[in-house]
Amino acid sequence: MKVLRVKWVLLLLVVLLAMPGLARGEMYVEAYLGGMQGANAGMNATSNHPGGLFQTVEQHDISGKLDPAVIGGLKIGTWFVKEGFLGMNYPDWMKYFGFYLDFSFHRLNFRNQSGKTTAYDNFLNIPRGSVGTTNLFFSEGTAATLAFMFAGRYGFLPDSEVPFGRLQPYVAVGPAILFTTQHPRLSSTSYWLTIAPPVPFPYSLKPHSDSSVNIALALDAGIRYMCLKNVSLDLSFKYRYARANYTYSYVDPLDGTQQGFSLNPNYNLFSAQMGAAYHF
Secondary structure, three states: OHHHHHHHHHHHHHHHHHOOOHHHHHHEEEEEEEEEEEEOOOOOEEEEEEOOEEEEEEEEEEEOOOOEEEEEEEEEEEEOOOOOOHHHHOOHHHHEEEEEEEEEEEEEEEEEEEEEEEEEHHHHHHHHEEEEEEEEEEEEEEEEEEEEEEEEEEEEEEOOOOOOOOOOEEEEEEEEEEEEEEEEEHHHHHHHOOOOOOEEEEEEOOOOOOEEEEEEEEEEEEEEEEOOOOOEEEEEEEEEEEEEEEEEEEEEOOOOOOOEEEEEEEEEEEEEEEEEEEEE
């Protein structure tokens, strides 16, 4: 339902952009493509064994290394020139400011990586057995971002065709809605609670995919070059930050009981992209 609402909003904006009466507002539509890389997510991964054979909680130390990915997206925006968006007569200084919607999509996969697992007694909250047990983790996911960006620009190389300036560096900041999914796989070890020393039992977690919708911070910096009066090229750099939460349930392969697993990664996503825009 949320995705359908976003599509209707974008469709409405495209229709508005196509209306001749609004063409004076220096509005534009841009498509872009680039590369994305995230910093280590440093997630808090926890599996819970509240009953059955293993009354323990495992904390999995996972660095959260992300794979690079291709990012693609669409911008729809306007600069507040004197003629005005929707017929509003902005003062001349407003031409340095604007607003745009930025929708992007890319894969968000955690590469194969190893870490350490610590098993805690579910009642006493003390470590059980080896605190250096190795785990193996990877996950496949996606990320879609809808950002609401407030921008400022400056113009260089003005001429008669582009009075503001053909070369336009800009910066932008705004809130965003980050839609992500993760489908993890984890191989680790659990322990008997009643045996001393505890006896290790290897196991694998294969829960279904889960999604998370979070408010994110988005920052952009770029430089636009007006090749023609109505066509420009845009080189930009993007940063997004959000904290996601994924919760899974699965059947323990050793005792058949229902168990829980959670991931709480901090996403610091960086990307560089090249775009082409048409200005109305």
